[in-house]
Amino acid sequence: MTKAIKKQALGRGLSALLKDPENDIKSVEDKNADKVVGNIIELELDAIEINPFQPRTNFNEDSLQELATSIKELGVIQPITVRKLDFNKFQLISGERRLRASKLAGLTSVPAYIRIANDNESLVMALVENIQRHDLDPIEIALSYQRLIDEIQLTQEQMSDRVGKKRSTIANYLRLLKLDPIIQTGIRDGFISMGHGRAIINIEDQDAQADIYQKIVSQNLSVRETETLVKNYQESLKPAPAKPAKGNSFAIDESEKKAIGSYFGTKVDVKMAGNGKGKITIPFHSEEDFNRIIKLIKG
Template identity: 50%
Template sequence: MSNASNKRSALGKGLGALLQGADAGKEMTGEPGSVSMIQISAIEANPFNPRTHFEKQALEELSQSISIHGIIQPLTVRKVGQDKYQLISGERRFRASQLAGLTEVPAYVRVANDQTMLEMALVENIQREDLNAIEVALSYQRLIDECSLTQDQLSQKVAKSRSSITNFLRLLKLPAEVQAGVRDNQISMGHARALVSAGDEAMQISIYEQVVAHGLSVRDTEALVKGELSPQVATEEKASVKNTQSHTISDTQFVFKEHLSDRLATKVDIKKAANGSGSIVLKFSSENDLNRIIELLNN
């Protein structure tokens, strides 16, 4: 395989479609359209990057990998002046390279105005980075507001269904305290989606605090929002189930049972015999409910 082919395959799917027409095999000159070795001191961070927090440990691990193997995937930059560049994507690699003590890095050089740069950075991060649900939602909103995209156009650009995009955007209607809970992994996106329908801000915060305090499942949260379950009953039921089953299934197995129950939106039981054999039982209320569960399992 040629060097040019290696460079193209290293790019991956996320930004590839946005870089159509770039000749990765051009001589490394630092000119637009080329792949170049660029001095780190000549590169400035991307002001449009939706990710604002980089975990120190993850950066250190990436830095160690770069020290050993080098940078597999080049950064993407735009030229903003003589020997001066601005990141479009690859800020984690850029920061990790600085930690590794590199003085230069390989980069794709692009020409992009601010709006195009913003769009490229946001789409790249949504597709390639491990953003939390709030960061994804904010990125979607910025693409809509600042790049004048409709939800249908956004759906095509990020290869996500319109309903998925709508679900993310709805999270931005939640109180700041609840959004912070999603960002900090206090609650899942499933919990947050349920809380969107919980009424006014005071009610959303009240149920959120109950969920965090008692470790309630998504199903229990949905029941609380609908008024079908009181916080006390939800907590007692959760404790009762765990205490009843703790002698037969491990904590890991219990967490799996809860996760499967949340995913399928139905009651799940794990029954074990003394010899370790047993069964996983899924409850359904009707033929339609059974077909719904089968469809989810087949996806």
């Protein structure tokens, strides 16, 4: 308990330092920067603005109210993270849910980690920290990854290092953005899971995607049932196997092959095709043997 009280008091002391115009810290090289940057400071809510790079767009009101009730009883256990913009002005990097709940709880200040970052660094920190720490829906995560690619030019390998996820996992999230927008909304709203979406994405035609999505929702299909449905659809697109041409095929007995061989005095080779055509091969071993066979053919 004593440790918690000291920590809170320290934060309030540093908060006063930030309000002193003579100690306006703008970079890590400034005087007293080491006392502020990376430390937990009690910040007034009015001094904090929402981060425009925040990937989360949906906040469950019931869940926020539950968190607000918890904050009223226990306080903000995990500090938010902000970056310093100007004198006594800060922008949220991560912790918007805690910030919103703190306002609902009637707080006037919250504990916050102070960082100094440019817009690109802020975007990376906001997206990475939110991906790691919050229960974003799969589409929000996919959009966060896409923004890191588009705006920061991070490769999937670099993102893998930043967020601690396998490259294949990142690729699977990004593929969801190729789904029909209606299906993406269905994932965000919880009508279907990411597993359903990963199965549907194997279909290129978006109209077909939408049809299968409707079946999943109306019939409450599982992911495995969806995979089977997609597989059956893909099988239906394959061209029917060509039917063998009808012919006048017939069988030749071994006795008939022997009779031919006996006539020519050598072992002949008889091959048949499926259309009733074939060929007979008569081997010879010398010019004399060849002439003998010719005489037999001529009769």
